Amino acid sequence: MPEKFGSSPEQSEKSTDAHVDALDFDQLVEEAIRGSDTAFTLLWRNFQPRMVRYLAMFTNEPEDLCSEVWIKIATSIKSFQGDSKAFKGWIYTIARNAATDLARKKQRNGTSVELNESDWIGENSTMVEVMDLVKRLPQEYAEVIMLRVVADLDASEVAEIVGKTQGNVRVLTHRGLKQLNEMLTKGGEGR
Amino acid sequence: MSNKEEFSLENSEELLANLKAGGHSDFEQLRSTLNLLGHVTELPPTSTPPVLPSEIAQPVPLLPMKSTKPRRTIVTSVIVTGILASASLAAAAVTGVGPAPIVNIAHQTAKFVKGVAGAVSHIVTGNPSDTAQNQATSTANPLPIPSPSPAPPNADENNQSDSEHLPLIIPAITNLFPPVSPESNSHENNSQKPNTSQESPSSSHESPNSSNENSDSSHDNQVTKVEDSPTATPKGDKEHSSGENQKRPSAIPSVKPSEDNSDENAPAPTPLDRASPNSSSDQPIPSPSPSDQSSEND
Numbered sequence: 259m260p261e262k263f264g265s266s267p268e269q270s271e272k273s274t275d276a277h278v279d280a281l282d283f284d285q286l287v288e289e290a291i292r293g294s295d296t297a298f299t300l301l302w303r304n305f306q307p308r309m310v311r312y313l314a315m316f317t318n319e320p321e322d323l324c325s326e327v328w329i330k331i332a333t334s335i336k337s338f339q340g341d342s343k344a345f346k347g348w349i350y351t352i353a354r355n356a357a358t359d360l361a362r363k364k365q366r367n368g369t370s371v372e373l374n375e376s377d378w379i380g381e382n383s384t385m386v387e388v389m390d391l392v393k394r395l396p397q398e399y400a401e402v403i404m405l406r407v408v409a410d411l412d413a414s415e416v417a418e419i420v421g422k423t424q425g426n427v428r429v430l431t432h433r434g435l436k437q438l439n440e441m442l443t444k445g446g447e448g449r
Numbered sequence: 450m451s452n453k454e455e456f457s458l459e460n461s462e463e464l465l466a467n468l469k470a471g472g473h474s475d476f477e478q479l480r481s482t483l484n485l486l487g488h489v490t491e492l493p494p495t496s497t498p499p500v501l502p503s504e505i506a507q508p509v510p511l512l513p514m515k516s517t518k519p520r521r522t523i524v525t526s527v528i529v530t531g532i533l534a535s536a537s538l539a540a541a542a543v544t545g546v547g548p549a550p551i552v553n554i555a556h557q558t559a560k561f562v563k564g565v566a567g568a569v570s571h572i573v574t575g576n577p578s579d580t581a582q583n584q585a586t587s588t589a590n591p592l593p594i595p596s597p598s599p600a601p602p603n604a605d606e607n608n609q610s611d612s613e614h615l616p617l618i619i620p621a622i623t624n625l626f627p628p629v630s631p632e633s634n635s636h637e638n639n640s641q642k643p644n645t646s647q648e649s650p651s652s653s654h655e656s657p658n659s660s661n662e663n664s665d666s667s668h669d670n671q672v673t674k675v676e677d678s679p680t681a682t683p684k685g686d687k688e689h690s691s692g693e694n695q696k697r698p699s700a701i702p703s704v705k706p707s708e709d710n711s712d713e714n715a716p717a718p719t720p721l722d723r724a725s726p727n728s729s730s731d732q733p734i735p736s737p738s739p740s741d742q743s744s745e746n747d
Binding site: 290293295298299302303306307308311325328329332333335336384385388389391392403404406407408410428429431432435436438439442443 | 456457458461462464465468476478479482483485486487489490491492494496497498499500501502503504
């Protein structure tokens with residue numbers, strides 16, 4: 259069953275891209291690869307919020323970094339070969355590489371990456387607490403959890419992005435969730 | 450604590466799989482947290498991406514390329530190699546020491562640079578005929594350069610010719626340190642024996658001006674003329690070595706005025722200096738007397 263993308267019916271009436279909203283994800287990716295700006299815009303609208311949240315794990319200015327990621331995607335989307343499932347993993351791989359490059363650049367310049375959740379989460383204090391909990395996890399645990407929960411990728415896709423086996427990704431996810439659960443339990447008990 | 454013990458790998462996978470379904474779970478707190486983490490707000494429909502593929506298709510290849518480390522290394526190595534090559538060529542041109550191909554190239558380059566410099570200097574002074582003549586003398590050297598110093602028999606004519614060719618003196622002076630080409634070297638080496646065999650102290654004393662009338666650019670022709678001179682004598686093996694030793698420093702005093710050369714204490718002219726066209730063809734060289742030979746050998 260093809261995954262539907264795009265706006266809600268109310269929004270699609272207002273949108274000029276109504277004819278694209280009905281397309282399934284595979285067709286959307288194909289159209290974007292062919293150079294359709296409308297399809298690309300729909301893909302961006304779908305992935306942008308999740309990608310910003312994922313990149314918030316690496317930097318306190320995730321939207322700037324996300325813009326760079328989308329420029330890279332737009333630059334090289336015509337050379338992409340694969341189906342829609344591979345496309346999902348491809349764009350998150352680009353995002354992860356961009357975050358890694360940024361971290362290296364800041365490390366060379368001597369500026370440490372101090373995350374400040376309030377910069378991107380806004381007034382949602384609950385989300386700040388959740389992100390704070392996730393960032394307390396070891397980096398590899400937090401990354402696989404973010405990719406599986408926020409980016410909504412399965413273990414095989416995450417394994418391709420982080421360069422590990424599926425089993426390793428499952429173990430890392432389990433350990434991360436277990437540790438997160440422990441933190442939540444302790445926090446609940448402490449309250 | 451019971452949650453901690455019960456939470457297994459299967460539980461985690463099941464939890465993640467059921468996150469979107471919204472069903473109940475044994476780990477409700479964790480599930481709600483993950484739900485909150487995975488929930489994102491939709492963007493407004495009017496929002497647009499920062500850039501579209503159609504917009505960046507053309508500008509991206511035109512972006513200036515960053516100077517990467519390998520590129521800097523290549524450029525630096527090319528510059529250093531060029532500097533080293535030019536320095537080695539200049540050293541080979543000045544000293545004449547080194548592998549034969551390098552010396553050849555150095556001499557050719559020096560000739561070319563000299564010709565260009567002469568041409569430029571004559572363009573600046575505005576005398577194109579002299580330019581052509583100078584180039585001819587500096588490269589092929591078909592004709593000997595007229596003597597800048599007056600000769601006693603036809604002093605007026607020489608003075609007139611000196612005034613005419615006065616601009617030629619400057620390039621002639623600049624040619625005092627020429628890179629001796631391998632051809633001229635071979636000529637010199639081949640012709641020094643007969644040349645030195647003609648050396649006669651009497652000729653050097655009798656016509657001191659003949660040594661001043663030479664320029665280094667006319668050595669080759671002069672040597673060939675001297676070979677034909679009837680006054681050539683088989684003597685002079687000793688003088689050959691002495692003349693060879695005096696060869697390098699002799700280039701500078703060859704342009705001194707004739708008054709200085711008339712001094713008896715002046716350095717003896719080199720074989721090349723003596724082998725001037727005037728001394729070989731215009732003025733008959735007298736045969737050396739034994740007393741002169743002995744004095745020179747001393």
